[in-house]
Amino acid sequence: MIWRLAAAAARLLPPEAAHRAAVAVLHRGIGPAPLLPEMPVSLAGMKFSNPLGLAAGFDKDAACPAGAMQLGFGHVEVGTITPYAQPGNARPRVFRLPEDRAVINRYGFNSAGMAAAARNLQTMQDLPGVLGINVGANKTSQTPTEDYRCAVACLAPYADYITLNISSPNTPGLRDLQTDANLQALIKAGRAGLTDADCQRPLFIKLAPDLEEADIEAICARAVADRIDGLIATNTTILRPDSLRSAHRKEQGGLSGAPLFAMSTDVLAMMHRYLGDKGPALIGAGGVSSGAQAYAKILAGASLVQLYTALALQGPDAPARVIRELDALMRADGCRSVASATGKMTAPGAAIDHALRLAQSA
Numbered sequence: 001m002i003w004r005l006a007a008a009a010a011r012l013l014p015p016e017a018a019h020r021a022a023v024a025v026l027h028r029g030i031g032p033a034p035l036l037p038e039m040p041v042s043l044a045g046m047k048f049s050n051p052l053g054l055a056a057g058f059d060k061d062a063a064c065p066a067g068a069m070q071l072g073f074g075h076v077e078v079g080t081i082t083p084y085a086q087p088g089n090a091r092p093r094v095f096r097l098p099e100d101r102a103v104i105n106r107y108g109f110n111s112a113g114m115a116a117a118a119r120n121l122q123t124m125q126d127l128p129g130v131l132g133i134n135v136g137a138n139k140t141s142q143t144p145t146e147d148y149r150c151a152v153a154c155l156a157p158y159a160d161y162i163t164l165n166i167s168s169p170n171t172p173g174l175r176d177l178q179t180d181a182n183l184q185a186l187i188k189a190g191r192a193g194l195t196d197a198d199c200q201r202p203l204f205i206k207l208a209p210d211l212e213e214a215d216i217e218a219i220c221a222r223a224v225a226d227r228i229d230g231l232i233a234t235n236t237t238i239l240r241p242d243s244l245r246s247a248h249r250k251e252q253g254g255l256s257g258a259p260l261f262a263m264s265t266d267v268l269a270m271m272h273r274y275l276g277d278k279g280p281a282l283i284g285a286g287g288v289s290s291g292a293q294a295y296a297k298i299l300a301g302a303s304l305v306q307l308y309t310a311l312a313l314q315g316p317d318a319p320a321r322v323i324r325e326l327d328a329l330m331r332a333d334g335c336r337s338v339a340s341a342t343g344k345m346t347a348p349g350a351a352i353d354h355a356l357r358l359a360q361s362a
């Protein structure tokens, strides 16, 4: 109840101020600390206490991963962190679309840079969950792949896994790294960064929802050939569905939340069809705000699920609610583990219908 009131109070602030306040509060370890069912997931040598993670973008400077894990997330992905500090785009640059249960942001990788993030991470020991570090290129970089090498080399020692983010719509040219020739060079740079740091870590790549099927097929083939450990589907979309009603629907940037759910689940399911049960694991992100939606992504092929917008719009109770709902749904469906449900329904529409119907009948 108290956290619901706190979330309602935060909604009275402009969205970026509310975001800053939430990071500051979690940095101090203030927030609910729910007792949650164990839903273990093993992936690339890492052990997750449950499949739900906090997606990148909330904790851009690795200021509060422990506080975020305390809310119930089994993993937290900090970043996107760039080699050098940069201010990001002019304000206002993040907008709530309450009628659409969505957000549009064009932050543009505002970041204190990798050295500041490394200083924050040095002070943290024994985090209660898995830590992902998401890295990207500076806006004015002439050699973006070199930025990835540098950031990986600096930050890998603190990470359980590294994500190469090549799907933000707010850094010009970044999404071009998703084409095959560029992707090959990017993965090489990421691996070179790990070698520089002298530590091996699982490598994930985060992709856009606005890809053609042929691009998805090529990315999956490259990820298998280059032994990528995980693909995150997806980042925000540049599309603006006709269904949007909120005043801010025409703002530039990436759209997240409810309108992204079906679109990102389609991309996830398509990747699962190309990958089968081999190759990189899939991490589903986009529009998850309930256990049923998390379950739909798992059925469509996800081993892990991430959310961000639901936390921003609903407050700090959201992750615990999603995990409890997911656990109840999987039990009702006779599912003993997340792994046994992953990829059980290849058609995304069928996975969504099944999970939502199960939730309605519960």
Ligand SMILES: Cc1cc2nc3c(=O)[nH]c(=O)nc-3n(C[C@H](O)[C@H](O)[C@H](O)COP(=O)(O)O)c2cc1C
Residues within 6 Å of the ligand: 055, 056, 057, 058, 060, 079, 080, 094, 103, 105, 107, 109, 134, 165, 168, 206, 234, 235, 236, 255, 256, 257, 258, 260, 285, 286, 287, 288, 306, 307, 308, 309, 310
């Ligand atoms: C305000 C905001 C900032 C974001 N910043 C980043 C970022 O820096 N790096 C990144 O990889 N994704 C970023 N994202 C994308 C999210 O990590 C996530 O992939 C996307 O929002 C879909 O999930 P959701 O609908 O649960 O928010 C951001 C999203 C939002 C809403």
